[in-house]
Amino acid sequence: MSTRRWVALVAAASAIVLGGQWAVRQANEPAARQLPPTAASLTVAPEDTGAHYDRDAWGEWQYFDGGCDRRELLLRERGQNVVTGKACRVLAGTWVSPYDGVTVTATSGEFTPSELDVDHVVPLAEAERSGARTWTAEQRESYANDPAVLAVVTAKSNRSKGDQDVAHWLPAQGRCEYVRQWVEIKTRYHLTADQAEVNAIAAVLDHC
Template identity: 60%
Template sequence: MLREQGRRVRVGHDCALSGTWFSGYDGVTVTDPGDLDIDHIVPLAEAARSGARRWPEERRRAFANDPDVLVAVTATSNRQKGDQDPAEWLPDRDRCGYVARWVRIKHTYGLTADQAEADTIRSVLRRCR
């Protein structure tokens, strides 16, 4: 994910990475990959609450490793998000893009949304044009 989502990423002979990464949650550009986390846009715990508990292990593993579900963001923003859904946490930047991607992931995997989550998603998307 770091190679795919970074700019001018180089892998050294010792597997050390260099490059730049943009954290879409908070708008921070990072040059030290150690400052990043790979976030599950729909967190694993949220997916479990939304129906993934009933999935076979292979499907859970596919979800956990799906590049469409993963994004490199600052560790700080990822820790603020935790396993919260949009009713509890939204990024500082690009809320429309984040919520659209959230909905696409949940739809793709047949995951449910509780009422507060659905209400927040509708509210955010109404403001997106």
């Protein structure tokens, strides 16, 4: 498959954030026809422990019209009453972290960027271990900037997660939504899952 077609297929999926949680819907397909993701949709394979993870290999935040980068756009789109200044700088707003339910509110001039992280739901290092070793630089950067892969969360919850998969870390709340998002991402990007990961996914979804 060509890089151009690969990127086009990825762009066809859009992420919709509802109540601080995640839902993914294929473009132009009615939601009612979407079946919930299951562990059975994943390809099971051992992790590629020989894959060397280098954050620099995944590119930087992409810039868009208006000079805003992906992180700034997500902070604007996924917050409430967001105020921005020059160069898309976020000055104020309210965000609810789907990982822990913590509400971060800042009035104008008090916003501290370090309070919030834009997290890759399936971490870049995990993607590397799950089949992305052979991706091109363009494919890696496209993944790293895909809104459907990203969540605005508290820095504390993101630090506790690190690059762990769902067999080793789950959020304090919204676990069903998190695991469904995990499976959707891995399925759409043709990433594999190891057996412990698949078992953990099935255990969560069985109670959703």
